[in-house]
Every structure is written in structure tokens, then in C-alpha cells.
Amino acid sequence: MKRLGPRVEQKVAQAGLWTMTLVTVGVLLFIIFFILRRGLPVLSLEFLTANPADMGKSGGIFSTIVGTVALSFMAILIAAPLGVGTAIYLTEYTWGGPLTRVIRFGAECLAGIPSIIFGLFGFILFVTKLKFGWSILSGGLTMAFMLLPTIIRTSEEAIKSVPPAYRTVSFSLGSTKWQTVTRVVLPSALPGIVTGIVLSVGRSIGETAATIFTAGSALRMPTSIFSSTRTMSVHFYILAREGISMSNAYGTAAVLIIAILGINILTYYLMNRFIKKYS
Amino acid sequence: MAMKTKKRGKNRLERNDRLVRLALLVVAFSAVSVLLVITIFIVQQGTPIMFKYGLKSFLAGGNWYPSEKVFGLWPMIVGSLFVTAGALVIGIPFGLACAVVLTEFSSKKVRRVIKPVIELLAGIPSVVYGFMGVIILVPFIRQTFGGPGLSVLAASIVLGIMILPTIISISVDSLQAVPPSYREGSIALGATRWQTVKMVLFPAARSGIIASIILGMGRAIGETMATIMIAGNAAEIPRSLLAPVRTLTSNIALEMSYATGEHREALFATGVILFVIIMVLNTIANATSSRRRRQP
Numbered sequence: 001m002k003r004l005g006p007r008v009e010q011k012v013a014q015a016g017l018w019t020m021t022l023v024t025v026g027v028l029l030f031i032i033f034f035i036l037r038r039g040l041p042v043l044s045l046e047f048l049t050a051n052p053a054d055m056g057k058s059g060g061i062f063s064t065i066v067g068t069v070a071l072s073f074m075a076i077l078i079a080a081p082l083g084v085g086t087a088i089y090l091t092e093y094t095w096g097g098p099l100t101r102v103i104r105f106g107a108e109c110l111a112g113i114p115s116i117i118f119g120l121f122g123f124i125l126f127v128t129k130l131k132f133g134w135s136i137l138s139g140g141l142t143m144a145f146m147l148l149p150t151i152i153r154t155s156e157e158a159i160k161s162v163p164p165a166y167r168t169v170s171f172s173l174g175s176t177k178w179q180t181v182t183r184v185v186l187p188s189a190l191p192g193i194v195t196g197i198v199l200s201v202g203r204s205i206g207e208t209a210a211t212i213f214t215a216g217s218a219l220r221m222p223t224s225i226f227s228s229t230r231t232m233s234v235h236f237y238i239l240a241r242e243g244i245s246m247s248n249a250y251g252t253a254a255v256l257i258i259a260i261l262g263i264n265i266l267t268y269y270l271m272n273r274f275i276k277k278y279s
Numbered sequence: 280m281a282m283k284t285k286k287r288g289k290n291r292l293e294r295n296d297r298l299v300r301l302a303l304l305v306v307a308f309s310a311v312s313v314l315l316v317i318t319i320f321i322v323q324q325g326t327p328i329m330f331k332y333g334l335k336s337f338l339a340g341g342n343w344y345p346s347e348k349v350f351g352l353w354p355m356i357v358g359s360l361f362v363t364a365g366a367l368v369i370g371i372p373f374g375l376a377c378a379v380v381l382t383e384f385s386s387k388k389v390r391r392v393i394k395p396v397i398e399l400l401a402g403i404p405s406v407v408y409g410f411m412g413v414i415i416l417v418p419f420i421r422q423t424f425g426g427p428g429l430s431v432l433a434a435s436i437v438l439g440i441m442i443l444p445t446i447i448s449i450s451v452d453s454l455q456a457v458p459p460s461y462r463e464g465s466i467a468l469g470a471t472r473w474q475t476v477k478m479v480l481f482p483a484a485r486s487g488i489i490a491s492i493i494l495g496m497g498r499a500i501g502e503t504m505a506t507i508m509i510a511g512n513a514a515e516i517p518r519s520l521l522a523p524v525r526t527l528t529s530n531i532a533l534e535m536s537y538a539t540g541e542h543r544e545a546l547f548a549t550g551v552i553l554f555v556i557i558m559v560l561n562t563i564a565n566a567t568s569s570r571r572r573r574q575p
Contacts, residue, residue: 010471014384020376025393027440028400031411085306093300105565106311112494112561113317113554114501116528120535120550121317124324145313152310176292178299206404209503209532237406237504240413253407260402268395 032257039254042247048255052219056235057245061252063221067136067229070222071215072204074140075147080197082144083151087193090152091159092181111149118146119213127214134216134228142214143207147200154199158192158274159185191274195267202263205256208233232256321554325547337548343514345534345542352549354516358431358524359500359556361517362510365435366442366499371492373439374446379476381447382454401444409508412437417509426521429511434524437505442495449494453487454480486567493564497557503528527553 004012050060086103094100122142132138162185170180186193208231216228217238230238232252239249329337332350340351377397381390412433421428457480465475481488511523512533525533531546531553538546 006471006474010473013473013476017376017380017384020373021380021393024373024377024400024440024443025396028396028403031403031407032399034411034415035407082306082309085303086310089303089307093303103307103311106308106314108565109558109561110310110314112497112501112557112564113314114497114503114528114557116501116503116531117317117321117550117554117557120324120531120547121320123535124320124547125316145317148310148313176296178296179292202402206402206406208404208406209528212532213535233404233406236404236410237508240406240410241508249410253410256404256407260404261399264395264399264402268398 032261035250035253035257039250039252039257042251043254047251051221052235052248055244056219056239056248058248061232061235061248061255063219064230064232064235064252065255067215067222068205068231068233070136070225070229071139071143071211071231072201074136074225075143075204076197076201078141078144079147079151079200083148083196084155084193086148086152087155087159088181088186091156092177092185107149107152110145111153115146115207115209118142119210121145122210122214132226134214134218135226136215136222136229137225139211139215139229139231140225142210143204146207146210147204150200150203151196154196155189155193158189158196161192161274162188191270191277195270195274198263198267198270202260202267205231205259205263206233207231208237212237232259318554321547321550324544325549325551328541328544329548329551338552341516343530345538345545348541350541350545350548352527352530352552354514355525355527355530355549356552357516358510359526359528359553361431361524362434362438362506362526363496363499365431365520366438367492367496369436369439370442370446370495370499374443374491374495375450375488377443377447378450378454379480381451383472383476383480397444397447400440401448405441405502405505406508408437408441409505412505412509420521424521426519427511427523429509429523430521431510431517431524432520434506434510434526435520437509438499438502441502441505442498445498446491446495449491450484450488453484453491456487457483490564490568493560493567497560497564500526500553500556500560501528503532507532527556 047060048065049062051063052061053059086107090100090103119142122138122145126132126138126141127134132141166184166188167180170184175183211231212234215231215234217230217234218228219230219235220227222229233256236249236252236256239245239252328350337350337352338356339353340349341353342349342351343354377393381394381397385393416433416436417428417430419428420426420430420433424432461479461483462475465479466472470478506526507529510526510529512525512529513523514525514530517524527549530549534542535546
């Protein structure tokens with residue numbers, strides 16, 4: 001075979017790479033349209049506000065929406081202060097050194113741990129050892145641990161992007177480190193931090209493996225943080241896998257996809273505003 | 280008098296500052312402590328049974344009959360490796376293609392459309408990927424190639440798509456980190472953009488790209504829900520791409536809900552093996568990317 005000339009090769013490579021990229025984008029769009037096309041007709045106000053009946057065969061998905069929101073809220077409530085605190089320490093209080101390396105390595109490893117391991121861990125510690133049972137509390141704590149690395153990383157980036165001059169001015173006016181952090185750095189970094197938190201809410205909504213073993217799969221309306229609940233993704237999984245009701249499965253998936261789309265658009269918008277502010 | 284209160288005020292602030300610093304240090308160790316606690320719990324629950332039945336029979340045993348107390352994880356280890364290798368075969372070319380297009384072959388305008396779309400791939404829940412696999416891919420494989428459809432092939436394709444965001448985002452970062460002068464120098468010498476990508480950018484961004492692949496591998500090995508739904512879950516070594524397979528993660532998730540006693544411990548042991556594989560991959564990824572940081 002004759003070797004291609006560099007110009008031809010460039011054309012071929014470019015066409016090939018673009019095709020692969022468009023296939024990737026196409027797969028994503030296909031998934032979204034497929035789910036929405038079959039799920040949107042199922043959606044109605046009643047579907048969203050009625051509780052599941054008959055194991056999910058009929059009725060709506062209200063209790064699973066409440067469960068999902070409660071679980072995410074609980075997880076963020078725990079993970080956000082820890083994550084933002086860690087990010088503040090890493091960016092404002094230390095400059096390299098073995099200590100930060102250990103902290104960073106810990107966060108990176110935590111980010112790589114599969115959700116099923118978190119599920120096993122949450123099950124053994126929160127559900128059985130601490131006797132919280134399958135509950136929003138167990139699920140929320142487990143989820144918080146999963147979200148921690150994301151929140152640390154995004155907050156760190158947000159705090160780092162605050163111009164150093166802000167801090168210098170604050171110090172020159174005689175403020176302490178903590179005053180500088182709380183009154184100058186954090187307010188400026190807030191949109192970036194919020195973006196990271198919203199992003200992790202998106203992740204927590206889609207999570208299944210960890211929640212099914214820690215929050216359980218009870219269909220009734222949760223009444224306290226000690227009641228077991230079924231999140232939308234778990235509900236979707238059970239409906240689809242056990243073939244209970246395909247139309248309700250599509251409906252649930254459509255709600256999930258819309259929520260994820262909404263969250264992604266929101267973070268994209270927030271991020272762009274934040275980037276514009278500092279560049 | 281006024282001086283004195285002012286001084287006391289300043290001292291109080293400084294003391295507060297030291298307290299805050301200490302508190303933040305404690306908070307900063309939360310991620311590390313969580314990691315430690317998880318390690319301790321999983322290892323403590325999972326290792327005794329491994330040594331009771333012998334490490335060798337546990338890891339290399341070919342049969343998994345938990346009700347008869349036969350715990351051989353070899354089929355699941357092989358299964359995880361097959362499925363992960365398959366996912367990489369799909370994920371690496373497509374991931375790198377997207378990364379190159381995003382950094383080198385597209386205008387800023389096009390990038391602003393494609394990038395968020397690709398980021399959205401990461402947001403789609405894994406159950407939805409699994410479901411799409413069951414509805415679209417599995418029947419397609421069954422009709423085209425035969426076999427049950429639920430197979431190594433189906434799992435590889437779906438996992439290959441699922442690891443794309445990981446590979447793309449880290450590769451894009453490392454391609455963008457290559458100094459512009461490298462690109463300019465290569466173009467100035469008369470190289471085409473593709474030659475520049477192939478001969479200058481890939482070698483320069485090599486460690487970052489390798490890290491992205493290793494992290495993608497970690498994601499594929501760790502994925503659970505999608506794998507359960509499409510891999511078929513037969514606890515035996517697959518003889519072909521079209522045979523069903525069970526991964527380490529599926530093994531845990533499938534049986535955890537009803538396992539008791541030694542069976543449950545054996546599932547934790549499965550978790551230990553998974554955990555060790557993931558930690559090794561993380562450490563390698565961490566080492567390759569920190570080497571990049573040290574020598575820019």
C-alpha cells in the first residue's frame with residue numbers, strides 16, 4: 001500500500017476523529033431522546049404527585065421524589081461543610097508539603113472507589129453496626145462520603161480562581177486570615193462552590209448501587225430520617241429489572257433525565273458566569 | 280486604656296485564628312479518615328474468610344456455589360478483566376478522538392456546544408445506561424450474532440461509553456497543558472495538524488493520557504448497576520465475546536440482599552479484591568500524573 005501524503009493523511013485523520021466525536025454525541029442524544037419520547041407521554045401532574053401503588057405497577061412516583069430529595073439534601077448537608085472546609089485548608093492554609101499530599105491523595109482515592117464499595121461499607125457501618133437500619137440517615141451519610149471528593153475538588157478550584165490581590169488588600173487592611181477567608185475569599189468563590197455542590201446533587205440523584213443497600217427500597221412515604229426510602233433511580237431499576245411496569249419505568253427515567261439535564265444546564269450557566277467574572 | 284483593649288481584641292482574634300486553623304485541619308482530614316475507615320471495615324469484614332478457606336482457593340477457585348460453601352472468585356476476576364478490557368477497546372479510541380477534536384480540530388464556537396454535551400454523558404445515571412443496553416443493544420446482539428445477547432460484548436460497549444467522560448476530560452486537560460510553543464514550533468516546521476497531534480502533542484501529554492485511561496479502567500471495573508443489567512451474570516469463565524459474564528461488582532450486588540453468615544463474608548471478600556484492584560489503579564494514576572506535574 002502506498003503511504004498517504006501528509007495532507008491526505010491530515011484530511012483522513014480529521015474526518016475520522018470528527019466522525020468518532022459525532023458518534024459519541026449522537027449516542028448521548030439518542031439516549032436522551034429515546035427516554036424522553038417514551039417517558040414524556042407517561043408524565044402528568046398525577047404521576048408526579050401520586051404515591052406508587054401496587055408495587056409501582058400503578059400510581060405515581062411522589063414518595064420516590066421525596067426520598068431522592070431527602071437523601072440528596074442530607075448528603076449535601078454533611079458533605080458541603082466538610083468539603084468546603086477541606087478546600088479552604090488546602091488552598092489558604094498550606095502550601096504543599098507531605099500533609100497536603102496525604103490529604104489530596106486521600107481525596108483522589110476516595111473519588112475512585114466504586115459506589116458498590118460505598119454501599120457495602122454503609123451497609124455494614126450505618127445499617128448494621130450503628131443500627132440506623134435502612135434509612136435516609138444511612139443513605140445520606142454514605143452518599144455524603146461519595147460526594148466529598150467532588151465538592152473538595154470543585155471548591156478548591158473556585159477558591160484558587162479568586163485573584164490573590166483580593167487577599168493582599170484584605171491583609172493590608174489589618175484583617176486576620178479567617179476574616180479574609182470569610183469576608184473576602186468565600187463570597188467571591190461562592191458561585192463556583194455552589195456550582196460544585198449542584199453538580200454533586202446531580203451525581204447523588206443518579207446513584208443506585210450505594211443507595212439500594214443503605215436507604216433500602218421501601219415505597220411508602222418517608223416520615224423521618226430513620227425511615228427507609230426508595231430513590232427514583234432505585235425505583236426505575238426495580239421497575240425495569242423486574243418488569244413490573246415498563247411505562248412507569250420510562251416515566252421515572254424521563255423525570256430522572258429531565259432533572260439531570262436541568263442540573264447540568266444550571267451548573268453550566270453558573271460556571272460561565274463565574275468564569276466571566278474573573279477573566 | 281484604649282490601647283489595652285485594642286491589643287486584647289487583636290490577641291483574641293489571633294487566638295481565634297489559631298483555633299480556626301486547627302478546626303480546618305481536622306476537617307481537612309475528613310476525606311482521608313473516611314478512606315481509612317472504609318478500608319478498615321471492608322478488610323476486617325472480608326479477610327478472615329479468605330484465610331479460612333485459603334487465599335489460593337479463594338482467588339483461583341473456578342466454582343462459586345455459596346450455598347455449599349464453595350467460594351472461588353476466579354470467574355468473576357476474569358469476568359471483570361474481560362469486560363474492562365472490552366470497555367477500553369471502545370473507550371480509548373473514541374475518548375481520545377473526542378479529546379483531540381475538542382482541543383485541536385474545532386473552533387471555539389463548536390467546542391462550546393460539544394463540550395457540555397459530552398459532560399452530560401457523565402451525568403446520565405448508570406441504571407439508564409444499563410436499561411438502554413437491555414432495550415437496544417442486547418436484542419441487537421442476540422439477533423445479529425446469536426447467543427443470549429446478555430454478554431461480554433454488550434457490557435463492553437456500554438461500559439466503553441460510560442468511561443468516555445473520564446477519559447475525555449482528563450485527556451483534554453493534559454492536551455491543553457502542553458505549552459503552545461510546542462504546537463507553534465511543529466506547525467512552523469511544516470507539519471500538518473494531525474502530524475503535530477501524533478508526533479508532538481501525544482508524546483508531550485502522554486502521562487496525562489495514561490492517567491486518564493487508568494482512571495477510566497477503574498470506573499469500568501467499579502461499575503455495578505449497568506453491568507448487572509447487561510452482562511448476564513453467569514458465574515463461569517466466558518468462552519466467547521457472546522457468552523454471559525459476571526463481574527466482581529455484580530457478584531456483590533446480586534447476592535448481598537439475601538446473603539448471611541459466611542456467604543456475606545465471602546461477598547465482603549469480593550469487595551476486598553475489588554478494593555485492592557482499585558487502590559492499585561488509583562496509585563498508578565496518581566503517580567503518573569504527579570510525575571507530569573514535577574517535570575513540566
